[in-house]
Amino acid sequence: xxxxxxxxxxxxxxxxxxxxxxxxxxxxxxxxxxxxxxxxxxxxxxxxxxxxxxxxxxxxxxxxxxxxxxxxxxxxxxxxxxxxxxxxxxxxxxxxxxxxxxxxxxxxxxxxxxxxxxxxxxxxxxxxxxxxxxxxxxxxxxxxxxxxxxxxxxxxxxxxxxxxxxxxxxxxxxxxxxxxxxxxxxxxxxxxxxxxxxxxxxxxxxxxxxxxxxxxxxxxxxxxxxxxxxxxxxxxxxxxx
Amino acid sequence: xxxxxxxxxxxxxxxxxxxxxxxxxxxxxxxxxxxxxxxxxxxxxxxxxxxxxxxxxxxxxxxxxxxxxxxxxxxxxxxxxxxxxxxxxxxxxxxxxxxxxxxxxxxxxxxxxxxxxxxxxxxxxxxxxxxxxxxxxxxxxxxxxxxxxxxxxxxxxxxxxxxxxxxxxxxxxxxxxxxxxxxxxxxxxxxxxxxxxxxxxxxxxxxxxxxxxxxxxxxxxxxxxxxxxxxxxxxxxxxxx
Numbered sequence: 001x002x003x004x005x006x007x008x009x010x011x012x013x014x015x016x017x018x019x020x021x022x023x024x025x026x027x028x029x030x031x032x033x034x035x036x037x038x039x040x041x042x043x044x045x046x047x048x049x050x051x052x053x054x055x056x057x058x059x060x061x062x063x064x065x066x067x068x069x070x071x072x073x074x075x076x077x078x079x080x081x082x083x084x085x086x087x088x089x090x091x092x093x094x095x096x097x098x099x100x101x102x103x104x105x106x107x108x109x110x111x112x113x114x115x116x117x118x119x120x121x122x123x124x125x126x127x128x129x130x131x132x133x134x135x136x137x138x139x140x141x142x143x144x145x146x147x148x149x150x151x152x153x154x155x156x157x158x159x160x161x162x163x164x165x166x167x168x169x170x171x172x173x174x175x176x177x178x179x180x181x182x183x184x185x186x187x188x189x190x191x192x193x194x195x196x197x198x199x200x201x202x203x204x205x206x207x208x209x210x211x212x213x214x215x216x217x218x219x220x221x222x223x224x225x226x227x228x229x230x231x232x233x234x235x236x237x238x239x240x241x
Numbered sequence: 242x243x244x245x246x247x248x249x250x251x252x253x254x255x256x257x258x259x260x261x262x263x264x265x266x267x268x269x270x271x272x273x274x275x276x277x278x279x280x281x282x283x284x285x286x287x288x289x290x291x292x293x294x295x296x297x298x299x300x301x302x303x304x305x306x307x308x309x310x311x312x313x314x315x316x317x318x319x320x321x322x323x324x325x326x327x328x329x330x331x332x333x334x335x336x337x338x339x340x341x342x343x344x345x346x347x348x349x350x351x352x353x354x355x356x357x358x359x360x361x362x363x364x365x366x367x368x369x370x371x372x373x374x375x376x377x378x379x380x381x382x383x384x385x386x387x388x389x390x391x392x393x394x395x396x397x398x399x400x401x402x403x404x405x406x407x408x409x410x411x412x413x414x415x416x417x418x419x420x421x422x423x424x425x426x427x428x429x430x431x432x433x434x435x436x437x438x439x440x441x442x443x444x445x446x447x448x449x450x451x452x453x454x455x456x457x458x459x460x461x462x463x464x465x466x467x468x469x470x471x472x473x474x475x476x477x478x479x480x481x482x
Contacts, residue, residue, distance in 0.1 A: 016261045016265070018261055020259055111382075116391060132384075133375060145360065162395075
């Protein structure tokens with residue numbers, strides 16, 4: 001009898017923003033799997049800590065390289081592919097042994113998450129379940145008390161890595177937007193938002209749903225320092241009912 | 242001493258996809274408020290039912306008109322504005338009496354939700370808290386086991402009400418997309434996706450996270466009937482690591 005693969009979204013950071021379903025899956029899992037950078041603790045693991053049954057076996061999966069590597073480089077892509085192939089084989093052995101394997105994921109497993117790399121490799125062969133989670137961006141706009149989109153708004157998620165002209169074109173074309181993966185790209189985002197007339201309402205957020213949250217109008221941010229996971233909210237809904 | 246306004250996201254439909262924070266807020270609320278169409282039960286109320294403390298006072302807010310009214314018509318907009326003004330005044334009286342007022346919302350309160358109309362009216366005057374929830378679209382792509390976006394994908398939420406040429410232009414410009422509010426617009430969506438070469442991977446979903454879920458490849462859907470709240474998923478991430 002084969003086991004079951006469960007992608008468990010643990011939400012954006014505040015452990016209370018985990019779903020009841022996720023908490024139950026963690027309490028029942030035979031093995032809890034998490035992704036982390038070498039030498040670091042998994043964010044998902046930190047969020048889920050209070051919900052793991054004491055003694056549940058855990059398996060950390062360490063990414064082969066850091067985010068400083070160019071993501072479109074062939075070396076990086078090949079290393080990642082090998083990493084996910086190996087991780088899937090490791091989990092397959094656990095599934096063959098009949099175990100319930102819970103892969104915990106920050107935010108929502110199918111939305112810009114690493115879990116999906118395991119899912120596409122294992123779902124054709126094993127029973128799988130995906131437990132949706134609150135996304136990091138929902139955590140941010142909720143913490144900021146910022147309504148993001150309404151009615152017939154077109155909403156976009158844009159990576160800050162986009163070239164400046166493309167970013168400008170897309171921001172002009174969006175009613176509401178979230179710009180992700182800020183890091184060193186913040187000056188470009190600020191310039192572009194100013195040029196399209198949307199800097200005034202833009203909000204900068206770091207670690208939105210945690211006690212260490214940093215939130216301010218982007219126009220008020222005195223420097224250009226931003227971690228990779230900071231985001232900028234560009235609320236739509238200009239004309240309010 | 243004034244009360245507290247709490248926007249509570251109760252998630253996409255499965256009551257277990259509610260967060261621990263939402264469940265706790267409902268258990269502690271002095272008044273639970275929900276939006277509904279006249280003559281119908283609030284979806285959020287149905288989702289939250291198991292988490293309300295017996296005897297907690299409830300206040301249903303009935304929308305003045307149905308979704309069949311043209312949303313851009315001035316009559317509709319004015320009626321809605323009056324409705325939200327009146328609802329905010331009603332809640333203000335409860336907040337003045339020191340009560341914890343929980344407004345329950347399907348999905349996420351700040352993402353295409355009615356709560357935000359109350360929030361913008363009351364947040365300047367009263368302490369507020371917004372509890373993020375799992376969105377309807379996350380519930381759908383998780384139930385479908387469909388990875389939606391990855392890496393540097395540009396992700397878009399598009400209302401099906403958009404004119405066909407605009408829908409086509411935007412779908413060509415998105416790596417991943419969700420088309421919302423299908424209803425009678427489904428034939429247009431199907432034609433447009435076929436024209437931009439993305440019908441093959443598109444997935445049709447109704448009530449994704451509930452027992453009554455309907456999911457299939459849009460290309461396999463034999464008819465053009467779709468409820469207003471059905472959505473189409475257009476997964477990105479064509480090239481998989």
